[in-house]
Amino acid sequence: MLTRYFISTPTMLMRRATLLALGGYDETLSYEDFDFWVRASRDWRFQYQDAVTTRKRRHPRSMSAQVTRAHDPYLASTLRVCEKALALCRTPAELRALARRVRYELGHALRRRQWAAARQALRLLMNIIGWVVGLRGQA
Template sequence: MSEAPLVTIVALCHNHAPFLREALDSILAQTYPHLEVWLVDDASTDDSPAILREYAARHPSWHLHLLSENVGNCRAFNLAFRQSRGEFLIDFATDDVLLPERVGQQVAAFRQNDSTVGMVYSNAELIAEDGQLLGLHHRPDGHGGLLPSPTSGWVFAEVLRRYFISTPTMMMRRACLAQLGGYDETLAYEDFDFWVRASREWQFLYQDAVTTRKRKHPRSMSSKAYRRHDPYLASTIRVCAKALALARTPAEHAALATRLRWELRQAVRRHRHAEARELFGLLRQTTRPTLPDHALATWSRLFARNSK
């Protein structure tokens, strides 16, 4: 068998001081030895930089970037990705925790499968701010399956239709990420865009194992979505426009229509009327809107007019 591949872990930190030592210790606890570690701090204002300096001093092979201004997750990751060497990469938010077998399990999954697999993902434990176990991302449905149901193979249509991947569990093949040019730095978040663009040309593989602890807390990126002035919905609309350009079949257009209708409902419910109009415009390019679609768009337009 060929030499074990190098795996790059890009540890991204922004004000994660309460969780940072546990996250970095989980890198040190990995049973897989061939690791390249990049510590990137995105202009934290808490004690995170001091903790990162401490770990970098204790582990001289680790690379440390302390950014002087907040550039966002996508650009911060790309700065490390473009200098790294690993055949596989993990985008590791330092409020989460890697379980000890994580890297070894996922490298084995890549090596046992086709070279067209661009990303491996798995199950995750969900934990509270204090570390208390909340449950699983993919939880038993009582009938021998999991909710949300994981999918492997050519999953482009499923990625358009629904959320099912636990982002912190992903390991990406460098060739896949390089083909995409890294993350899109114009977006406020990375995962949906990566899923859409990567799954068009690469297979995804679900590994039935719990590899990661994902922390749920009020300051996490996922908790900010759909708030009144958050930038995430605008990024989602841009990714949906990319997906429309990539969709080739009636089934793929139908899957995107399902996503657009869901996003449209969220936008209307949270009074994001400008975004609702954009989503309805994309829906009209994807499929023939239904009466409920028109009703949502009309209600949003009237509400926006009356609230001026």
């Protein structure tokens, strides 16, 4: 889930109890679904249906079109989700997956010259490295 976000939100179904147990969506984010699914993946299993259930329409003002622009409004939210995900990581494999995601977002920030986001990603990456080093010290 952390390495690559692959869920098409319109295709997801969940029980109301899941939504309530997770405290709903974090509406302070530019888009809430990534955060929700990262949190849900900690305690719930997902099922996959190998069928086309939605169609994607491309539009110049759509959310997916925004991520290719110099001022990606969703990058900061993605990094905030990654920061929250760090607290959920339980294994070195999860930390490595998160580090891969943060490195990807760091590259994205650098290519778009979003220096504040790049600094945020770099700080997060250093925190992840600190966790990994700490885990190795405990072994």
